[in-house]
Amino acid sequence: MSKAPERGFPDTEFATRTSRAQALMQRAGLAGLLLMTEPEVRYFSGFHTLFWQSPTRPWFLFVPASGKPIAIIPEIGAELMRRTWIQDIRTWSAPAPNDDGQSLLTELLTPIARRKESIGVMKGHETSLRMPLGDYERLLDGLPGLQVTDATPLVRSMRMVKSAAEIQKIAHICAVGSRSFAGVPDLAHQGQPLEELFREFRREALKQGADDVPYLVGGADQGGYRDVISPPSRRPLNAGDIVMLDTGAAWDGYYCDFDRNFAIGRADDLSRRAYDVLWRATQDGIAAARPGATCRELYHAMQSVIAEMDDQGGDVGRLGHGLGMQLTEWPSIAGFDDTVLQENMVLTLEPSLGYGDGRIMVHEENIVIRPEGARLLSSRAELELPVI
Amino acid sequence: MSKAPERGFPDTEFATRTSRAQALMQRAGLAGLLLMTEPEVRYFSGFHTLFWQSPTRPWFLFVPASGKPIAIIPEIGAELMRRTWIQDIRTWSAPAPNDDGQSLLTELLTPIARRKESIGVMKGHETSLRMPLGDYERLLDGLPGLQVTDATPLVRSMRMVKSAAEIQKIAHICAVGSRSFAGVPDLAHQGQPLEELFREFRREALKQGADDVPYLVGGADQGGYRDVISPPSRRPLNAGDIVMLDTGAAWDGYYCDFDRNFAIGRADDLSRRAYDVLWRATQDGIAAARPGATCRELYHAMQSVIAEMDDQGGDVGRLGHGLGMQLTEWPSIAGFDDTVLQENMVLTLEPSLGYGDGRIMVHEENIVIRPEGARLLSSRAELELPVI
Numbered sequence: 079m080s081k082a083p084e085r086g087f088p089d090t091e092f093a094t095r096t097s098r099a100q101a102l103m104q105r106a107g108l109a110g111l112l113l114m115t116e117p118e119v120r121y122f123s124g125f126h127t128l129f130w131q132s133p134t135r136p137w138f139l140f141v142p143a144s145g146k147p148i149a150i151i152p153e154i155g156a157e158l159m160r161r162t163w164i165q166d167i168r169t170w171s172a173p174a175p176n177d178d179g180q181s182l183l184t185e186l187l188t189p190i191a192r193r194k195e196s197i198g199v200m201k202g203h204e205t206s207l208r209m210p211l212g213d214y215e216r217l218l219d220g221l222p223g224l225q226v227t228d229a230t231p232l233v234r235s236m237r238m239v240k241s242a243a244e245i246q247k248i249a250h251i252c253a254v255g256s257r258s259f260a261g262v263p264d265l266a267h268q269g270q271p272l273e274e275l276f277r278e279f280r281r282e283a284l285k286q287g288a289d290d291v292p293y294l295v296g297g298a299d300q301g302g303y304r305d306v307i308s309p310p311s312r313r314p315l316n317a318g319d320i321v322m323l324d325t326g327a328a329w330d331g332y333y334c335d336f337d338r339n340f341a342i343g344r345a346d347d348l349s350r351r352a353y354d355v356l357w358r359a360t361q362d363g364i365a366a367a368r369p370g371a372t373c374r375e376l377y378h379a380m381q382s383v384i385a386e387m388d389d390q391g392g393d394v395g396r397l398g399h400g401l402g403m404q405l406t407e408w409p410s411i412a413g414f415d416d417t418v419l420q421e422n423m424v425l426t427l428e429p430s431l432g433y434g435d436g437r438i439m440v441h442e443e444n445i446v447i448r449p450e451g452a453r454l455l456s457s458r459a460e461l462e463l464p465v466i
Numbered sequence: 467m468s469k470a471p472e473r474g475f476p477d478t479e480f481a482t483r484t485s486r487a488q489a490l491m492q493r494a495g496l497a498g499l500l501l502m503t504e505p506e507v508r509y510f511s512g513f514h515t516l517f518w519q520s521p522t523r524p525w526f527l528f529v530p531a532s533g534k535p536i537a538i539i540p541e542i543g544a545e546l547m548r549r550t551w552i553q554d555i556r557t558w559s560a561p562a563p564n565d566d567g568q569s570l571l572t573e574l575l576t577p578i579a580r581r582k583e584s585i586g587v588m589k590g591h592e593t594s595l596r597m598p599l600g601d602y603e604r605l606l607d608g609l610p611g612l613q614v615t616d617a618t619p620l621v622r623s624m625r626m627v628k629s630a631a632e633i634q635k636i637a638h639i640c641a642v643g644s645r646s647f648a649g650v651p652d653l654a655h656q657g658q659p660l661e662e663l664f665r666e667f668r669r670e671a672l673k674q675g676a677d678d679v680p681y682l683v684g685g686a687d688q689g690g691y692r693d694v695i696s697p698p699s700r701r702p703l704n705a706g707d708i709v710m711l712d713t714g715a716a717w718d719g720y721y722c723d724f725d726r727n728f729a730i731g732r733a734d735d736l737s738r739r740a741y742d743v744l745w746r747a748t749q750d751g752i753a754a755a756r757p758g759a760t761c762r763e764l765y766h767a768m769q770s771v772i773a774e775m776d777d778q779g780g781d782v783g784r785l786g787h788g789l790g791m792q793l794t795e796w797p798s799i800a801g802f803d804d805t806v807l808q809e810n811m812v813l814t815l816e817p818s819l820g821y822g823d824g825r826i827m828v829h830e831e832n833i834v835i836r837p838e839g840a841r842l843l844s845s846r847a848e849l850e851l852p853v854i
Binding site: 127128131133134152154155157174199200202211228273280284289292305306307308309326395399406414 | 519546802
């Protein structure tokens with residue numbers, strides 16, 4: 079097993095991110111960023127906990143125009159936040175339905191509101207508001223003069239390009255994922271309920287070094303599966319099934335996200351052909367994924383191969399996406415996305431196609447963009463549909 | 467291993483939930499509920515997928531004043547939604563940053579807005595807005611006349627009281643959790659990094675029948691741990707450590723949430739006393755958890771025992787909470803919560819205390835409220851701090 083990198087980041091990583099954000103904020107005329115979603119709070123503070131899975135308490139990180147970020151958080155997180163580089167930590171005893179951080183936020187933001195300045199809040203594509211909407215509305219009502227701008231473009235531009243330490247973590251979990259998939263032929267067998275294969279795969283990924291396997295979906299059916307987001311059923315694997323597992327395993331807060339297809343006992347011709355088309359679409363995607371190319375170009379490079387069998391692309395909406403602290407991140411490898419690829423972006427290439435009688439096949443690899451082109455982080459899928 | 471219940475629910479469960487919501491909506495004068503968070507969409511539709519972990523796409527379920535709910539969802543989810551009891555499924559090819567469901571929602575809501583009627587949206591405590599805030603604001607701007615009311619009290623009152631089938635699922639995963647904790651003395655040993663114990667525990671819980679272990683936190687330190695929400699470190703377990711694991715394992719979309727404490731090699735007197743106080747606080751909580759009692763009374767029943775050692779309760783904000791489709795749900799067992807306990811509520815009792823030099827100890831059990839009082843779903847923790 080490959081040695082795991084160091085956990086966490088040196089403080090300089092967070093200082094660099096903060097300075098870069100502050101330079102962008104100055105250009106955008108922002109007096110601060112009010113962040114409340116897990117990846118954004120972690121990105122600027124290093125605060126890392128599974129406690130976010132409890133929806134009860136809101137958490138806030140304010141990145142001011144200069145100086146370190148300020149944490150406004152429930153007291154239960156104070157001890158953990160004190161271990162990060164953050165020094166100004168303001169807490170309340172949460173939950174407190176009538177004042178879950180509102181007074182502390184109002185105190186912080188009142189001077190900014192009085193000067194009628196702008197703050198950035200994540201309001202754009204692929205974001206959500208992780209505090210009660212009613213609290214947000216009341217907060218703004220109490221801060222007349224405060225201008226709120228969408229901070230998504232700013233944060234997106236930073237988070238899409240990964241640091242060396244981030245890439246090291248993603249590469250590590252991709253290697254764990256690759257080793258886990260390599261074990262599937264030993265884990266899967268005819269007669270096994272798909273649910274049991276999923277369980278065994280999760281156990282294998284943990285054994286191989288994953289901290290967790292938060293995401294595991296897939297399907298299995300005669301001559302091809304029909305949907306790619308289902309939880310597993312108790313249906314046993316049969317000869318002639320095509321089975322797909324798609325995993326988002328995590329290590330130190332970073333994800334891999336790729337899938338593998340297998341045939342049980344024997345592979346039908348149509349599924350073998352679909353596999354071949356997707357393998358070549360991925361290959362063309364790898365070749366096209368160079369600094370300076372756009373996501374749209376990358377999309378068309380893959381789509382032109384997929385079109386040999388299907389001109390719809392399975393209608394999953396895109397053919398890949400960014401990857402890092404979240405299972406799926408900006409950008410989208412899609413016709414609508416004109417993001418220019420840059421060195422150190424981490425992406426999934428995820429061509430898919432519809433075939434036969436309502437079947438779908440997906441294929442996925444993880445790459446990092448280097449000056450010379452794409453470097454694979456996942457071990458490349460086998461050239462032909464493997465038969466177990 | 468106990469036999470697992472059936473997965474999913476019969477359609478009648480969703481029909482009953484919908485009718486009950488519609489009766490409450492009529493009383494509240496609501497023309498519909500616009501739901502977009504995973505538990506709410508699943509509660510009324512049965513749509514169950516891990517795909518929610520991708521933040522990219524919004525999902526909407528509209529519960530009208532009469533008739534079945536209407537799904538407005540990305541095309542990638544259509545196949546899975548068609549397997550539920552929902553019939554009116556309207557999809558778009560997502561992601562589509564310029565129109566991620568907006569047109570479909572506008573079409574649906576325009577007649578309601580013209581009549582200047584109200585719809586309910588989750589805006590209250592323990593909720594968030596799972597769509598881009600900018601999209602939400604633009605949606606409302608395009609629907610002048612539409613009144614938006616906080617639907618949290620309505621949905622909260624329904625979700626807090628579990629059906630027999632829901633309780634069966636929670637009881638099952640609590641039994642899985644209990645068996646997993648019973649294995650800890652065989653999994654843990656001196657010199658083992660805490661990270662490895664966590665990994666082994668996750669593997670054990672999967673083996674015992676959990677679908678997943680999304681939540682696992684804890685701590686270990688000489689004479690007591692200092693925080694209860696951290697990911698595990700590489701620090702090896704030493705004689706004299708108190709180690710705590712707190713798990714939210716899941717089965718068929720329902721959670722258990724309880725913890726266990728262990729001493730490694732030997733237990734110090736103060737930690738043994740803290741354990742005893744918390745064990746008795748839990749016992750008094752179990753006795754107090756009867757239909758008709760309030761959460762506040764339940765809180766004070768436990769707090770009066772905790773006060774023997776600590777009058778702050780460790781400042782984690784509450785001494786337990788609801789449990790079900792989410793790791794933590796309404797209500798809170800706290801001084802601020804006057805919710806009256808009802809039959810078939812499922813709760814965690816989670817007394818905690820601060821002691822010694824900044825140490826904290828937590829103790830947790832899961833119960834269901836029956837006419838005669840609390841019934842334990844977790845196997846009761848040992849009477850004295852177990853030494854491994």
